Amino acid sequence: MVDQGSRTEIMYPDLYKGLKLKPEDLTSYNSPLVGFNGNVVIPRGQIRLPVQVGSEVVGVDFIVADAYSPYTAILARPWLHAMGAVSSTLHLKVKYPSGGQVKELVGSQYMTRQCLVSTIKHQAKDEPSAPTDKGL
Template sequence: MSVARLPAEADNCEFKRAKGMASPILGFSDEDKVGTVQPHDDVLVVTLRIGGYDVKRVLVDQDSVVEVMYPDLYKGLKLRPKDLTACDSSLVSFEGKTVTLKGQIRLPIQTGSNIVEVDFIVVDAYSPYTAIVARPWLHALGAVSSTLHQKMKYPSEGRVKEVIGDQAMAWQCMVFAISRRPSVEPSTSTENGL
């Protein structure tokens, strides 16, 4: 994806909305890396306001086509099976296993003053994340995310607003995921033990 960069003098400026004027242009520069540990291969993990609660460990995944809610968030929001609608789709986990779907629920995600209603698929599977937000939410918000810069930017009220990632939380999630991974036999073996 190609994005244009705002001129330095336009950063943090208020944009006047003339009739027919486009939204602010979203982009990233090296200045957006300040405060991050570089180099890295971290995913973008943020805190979002979902269903009226501040929810930590939310993975922003622009490659995913559905928003997913895991058991920790389902229980934390005190949802019950009757709150869910039936969902006929199937979902395949990172390990290639079919995941049991409990159903679907529509909840608001508030980012600053912006609120976007999102259809979460509720799954019964372990994840170090509480939820995954995906392209449908990003596109509805008009947001662009960058794992390299550990942030997401979106237009709001004529300005460019940001959601900053939490690299330490991303590292913790990776450690949790690795510690839960079943032991695997080596993919190759040799007779002489090398």
């Protein structure tokens, strides 16, 4: 996910495990994060990894967060600035200069909906059920 409002790149457990990263690969990161749902998350650490888009490769400092997310990672303003990119949430596109041309990444409306559904189901599962008035 690209979040032009965020100033921190985040990596979630599925990607961390998928890349076979180990705790010793991380450097310390001592600042807590506040998630979209308002919960405070203590990060596992930080890691710098190359992110390739087309032929462009940019080093990104990811904070590894042990929290639920339908996304594997969030790329934020530092990545957008390093790429010289502009994102449009309306058009689900990121445009960036490369080799004298303007190239673009195109998002998927279907995947966006699937992530939203996943988040709603996860939140509903975590919320305590309200007491019922049956039997009173």
